Amino acid sequence: MTARIIDGKALAESIRNKVAAEAAELKRSHGIVPGLAAVLVGENPASQVYVRNKVKQTTEAGLASFEHVLPAETTQDDLLALVRQLNADPKVHGILVQLPLPPQIDPDLVIATIDPAKDVDGFHVENAGRLVVGQESLVPCTPQGSVLLAKTVHPDLTGLEAVVLGRSNIVGKPVAQLLIAESATVTVAHSRTRDLEAVCRRADILVVAVGRPEMVKGSWIKPGATVIDVGINRVPGENGKSRLVGDVDFKEAMEVAGAITPVPGGVGPMTIACLLANTLKAAMVANGLTPPSF
Ligand SMILES: NC(=O)C1=CN([C@@H]2O[C@H](COP(=O)(O)OP(=O)(O)OC[C@H]3O[C@@H](n4cnc5c(N)ncnc54)[C@H](OP(=O)(O)O)[C@@H]3O)[C@@H](O)[C@H]2O)C=CC1
Numbered sequence: 001m002t003a004r005i006i007d008g009k010a011l012a013e014s015i016r017n018k019v020a021a022e023a024a025e026l027k028r029s030h031g032i033v034p035g036l037a038a039v040l041v042g043e044n045p046a047s048q049v050y051v052r053n054k055v056k057q058t059t060e061a062g063l064a065s066f067e068h069v070l071p072a073e074t075t076q077d078d079l080l081a082l083v084r085q086l087n088a089d090p091k092v093h094g095i096l097v098q099l100p101l102p103p104q105i106d107p108d109l110v111i112a113t114i115d116p117a118k119d120v121d122g123f124h125v126e127n128a129g130r131l132v133v134g135q136e137s138l139v140p141c142t143p144q145g146s147v148l149l150a151k152t153v154h155p156d157l158t159g160l161e162a163v164v165l166g167r168s169n170i171v172g173k174p175v176a177q178l179l180i181a182e183s184a185t186v187t188v189a190h191s192r193t194r195d196l197e198a199v200c201r202r203a204d205i206l207v208v209a210v211g212r213p214e215m216v217k218g219s220w221i222k223p224g225a226t227v228i229d230v231g232i233n234r235v236p237g238e239n240g241k242s243r244l245v246g247d248v249d250f251k252e253a254m255e256v257a258g259a260i261t262p263v264p265g266g267v268g269p270m271t272i273a274c275l276l277a278n279t280l281k282a283a284m285v286a287n288g289l290t291p292p293s294f
């Protein structure tokens with residue numbers, strides 16, 4: 001059997017097109033241009049790729065993009081001062097501070113300082129808590145994108161066995177919350193899980209976010225399962241170049257899974273599309289308007 005490849009690029013493009021259409025209408029009817037401020041501290045290579053793709057796609061969707069690139073030695077106080085300035089700026093509707101941050105800066109304190117109404121990453125405890133109790137919130141982008149991709153295969157996830165491999169605050173935990181909200185039966189596995197392979201093999205929907213290149217092998221996957229590979233890992237490739245791989249051994253998984261997201265071209269583009277959708281939503285809510293659903 002050969003798995004169907006889930007086209008994250010195409011779904012992301014359709015979401016971005018909808019954001020662009022809604023943003024154009026918002027500008028025409030109310031003169032409002034949704035603005036996204038992205039803050040990058042230091043030289044993290046994965047974050048640089050993200051910022052590059054994001055700026056281009058933000059402006060293409062008709063949103064305003066404000067970039068703040070700060071040196072790696074930036075103090076915590078200086079970063080907090082910038083966040084407060086962005087909180088107060090009416091042109092900025094969404095704030096994203098790239099993680100990880102350098103060691104002198106406490107990421108929890110930075111996230112806590114972002115106005116929850118502008119927290120388009122959905123990382124603030126107010127948004128994280130709202131997600132858990134099922135209240136309206138800004139939902140983390142990568143988890144949202146992952147679940148939207150799973151739903152291209154299973155529009156109704158009710159009763160399906162979902163296994164999330166990884167329990168980080170930015171991916172694993174919110175993915176699990178979204179899957180619970182979709183009425184899947186959810187197991188969260190991590191580095192202390194016993195017999196990880198057997199746990200993964202139970203999954204109808206397997207979402208992998210571990211940050212270990214190609215860790216999940218074909219033998220870990222139930223035949224016909226849907227595999228959502230969140231991992232973005234840069235590894236040495238042919239003739240001195242590097243290439244991107246996921247947390248799943250794609251070649252092996254293709255032989256067993258029913259459907260799988262590729263890397264690149266899977267969850268990554270969906271993350272950016274959902275970020276733009278969250279920025280549009282934040283701008284509309286800030287102006288007393290009802291945002292569309294995606
Ligand atoms: N496509 C996208 O847009 C995005 C992709 N990513 C990618 O997703 C991946 C995960 O990111 P993130 O959640 O931030 O990573 P973290 O490092 O924060 O979390 C990794 C999780 O995986 C678990 N884990 C690590 N090693 C193993 C192992 N050997 N066996 C079982 N579990 C293990 C950890 O368990 P424990 O808690 O026990 O330590 C932890 O819960 C990375 O590749 C990252 O680059 C991240 C964000 C966005």
Ligand SMILES: Nc1nc(=O)c2c([nH]1)NC[C@@H]1CN(c3ccc(C(=O)N[C@@H](CCC(=O)O)C(=O)O)cc3)C=[N+]21
Nearest residue numbers: 047049050053097098099121232264265266268269271
């Ligand atoms: N506050 C914060 N929020 C984040 O959401 C966040 C972050 N920090 N830090 C870094 C990680 C990583 N991340 C990616 C998003 C998109 C792609 C992406 O666009 N990937 C494409 C292109 C990759 C390429 O080929 O260059 C793809 O997978 O097809 C990758 C990685 C968001 N993250």
Ligand SMILES: [Mg+2]
Nearest residue numbers: 099100168170
């Ligand atoms: Mg992390």
